[in-house]
Amino acid sequence: MTSLSIAEAAEQTGLTAHTLRYYERDGLLLQSVERAPSGHRRYSDEDLRWIEMVTRLRSTGMPIRDVRRYAALVREGDGNEADRLALLLAHREVVEQQLVEVTSHLRAIDYKIALYEGRVAPAS
Amino acid sequence: MTSLSIAEAAEQTGLTAHTLRYYERDGLLLQSVERAPSGHRRYSDEDLRWIEMVTRLRSTGMPIRDVRRYAALVREGDGNEADRLALLLAHREVVEQQLVEVTSHLRAIDYKIALYEGRVAPAS
DNA sequence: CTCTGCCTTCGAGTGCACTCCAGGTCAAGA
DNA sequence: TCTTGACCTGGAGTGCACTCGAAGGCAGAG
Numbered sequence: 632m633t634s635l636s637i638a639e640a641a642e643q644t645g646l647t648a649h650t651l652r653y654y655e656r657d658g659l660l661l662q663s664v665e666r667a668p669s670g671h672r673r674y675s676d677e678d679l680r681w682i683e684m685v686t687r688l689r690s691t692g693m694p695i696r697d698v699r700r701y702a703a704l705v706r707e708g709d710g711n712e713a714d715r716l717a718l719l720l721a722h723r724e725v726v727e728q729q730l731v732e733v734t735s736h737l738r739a740i741d742y743k744i745a746l747y748e749g750r751v752a753p754a755s
Numbered sequence: 756m757t758s759l760s761i762a763e764a765a766e767q768t769g770l771t772a773h774t775l776r777y778y779e780r781d782g783l784l785l786q787s788v789e790r791a792p793s794g795h796r797r798y799s800d801e802d803l804r805w806i807e808m809v810t811r812l813r814s815t816g817m818p819i820r821d822v823r824r825y826a827a828l829v830r831e832g833d834g835n836e837a838d839r840l841a842l843l844l845a846h847r848e849v850v851e852q853q854l855v856e857v858t859s860h861l862r863a864i865d866y867k868i869a870l871y872e873g874r875v876a877p878a879s
Numbered sequence: 880c881t882c883t884g885c886c887t888t889c890g891a892g893t894g895c896a897c898t899c900c901a902g903g904t905c906a907a908g909a
Numbered sequence: 910t911c912t913t914g915a916c917c918t919g920g921a922g923t924g925c926a927c928t929c930g931a932a933g934g935c936a937g938a939g
Contacts, residue, residue, distance in 0.1 A: 637916070648916085649898055657896095669905055671916050684867070687860040695896065716871040719864060726861050730854065736811040737850050740843060743808070747840040762885070772886090773928055781926095793935060795886055819926065 633676060634665070640674040644682050651682070658699045659685055661706050691726045757800060758789070764798040768806050775806070782823045783809055785830050815850045 637648045644651070651672075655664060661681055664672045674682075688698050697718065704715045761772045768775070775796075779788060785805055788796045798806075812822050821842065828839045 647898080650896090652917090653897065667916095669916075670918095671905090687863050689896095691857050691860045691864065712871050716868065719868050719871065723861070723864060723868065726857065726864075730857065730861075733815050733850065733854065736815045737847070737854075739811050740815065740847060740850075744840065744843050744847065747836050747843065760885080771928080774926090776888090777927065791886095793886075795935090813926095 634673040635679070637672045637674070640672075640679065640682070643674075643679055644686060646682070646686070654682070654685065657695060659695065659702050661702060688722070691722070692729065693722050697722070758797040759803070761796045761798070764796075764803065764806070767798075767803055768810060770806070770810070778806070778809065781819060783819065783826050785826060812846070815846070816853065817846050821846070 635643065637651055640646075640651055641648045646654075654660060655672075660678065664674055664678055667673050685698055685702075688701065689695075693701075701715065701718050704711050704718070759767065761775055764770075764775055765772045770778075775798075778784060784802065788798055788802055791797050809822055809826075812825065813819075817825075825839065825842050828835050828842070
């Protein structure tokens with residue numbers, strides 16, 4: 632049961648301290664982070680694990696708004712697992728679709744690169 | 756050699772008319788789009804092909820600024836192919852990296868989904 | 880001739896996700 | 910005791926990529 636300062640939490644999560652405060656303010660965390668007597672935030676392992684989940688959702692492109700919704704469901708506790716699942720599945724669908732699209736665009740760019748490298752004859 | 760109105764070009768490219776004008780204003784196109792006597796834009800096949808390239812770059816996440824730089828290089832004409840190639844390769848690198856990251860985050864999310872679907876025993 | 884609708888420009892507005900600032904608190908070290 | 914540095918808050922600012930609004934031109938239908 633470690634408990635980290637905001638700077639340490641920032642290092643651990645790869646976010647900035649600014650962003651960590653912002654996420655908390657914006658309701659993306661499950662509870663308010665605990666405070667030292669000085670008022671400084673102390674991040675628990677649990678906080679860190681949740682923030683990593685948030686990071687996964689964010690870096691797969693989930694909007695803040697949806698992360699907040701997911702956090703709210705988890706915060707509510709047992710009983711809404713179906714809703715959480717639906718939210719994750721919907722997100723999964725979107726990400727999958729984006730991967731397909733980006734991959735296909737990337738192939739077209741690769742073709743262009745091949746042209747510049749003289750590995751392929753120009754189309755015209 | 757067709758020549759399309761902005762509405763038709765919008766439909767063809769999947770962009771909005773607003774966005775087409777914005778791209779032109781912002782220097783993302785190779786030349787100003789031709790005009791009908793009425794002042795209305797007329798998009799050539801060449802315009803359309805270039806806009807598709809722009810769309811590929813954009814939807815793989817290349818910033819407007821970099822697309823503008825690439826357009827400028829192409830506009831300059833022969834002699835800077837190495838620069839264009841470098842730009843595309845650098846972009847390729849970034850995209851590849853993002854694909855890896857997103858895919859790995861997606862796998863973690865899939866694990867969470869599997870938990871909610873009761874297909875896997877919880878970790879703790 | 881008037882209406883409808885698509886187009887024009889310029890400039891302002893929007894939404895998102897941070898990112899930063901000012902002014903202040905607090906604990907530890909010289 | 911003074912300074913330093915990490916942290917606090919509320920609110921403002923930033924950057925990006927659109928997105929829209931206002932005011933007007935012009936062509937074809939009725």
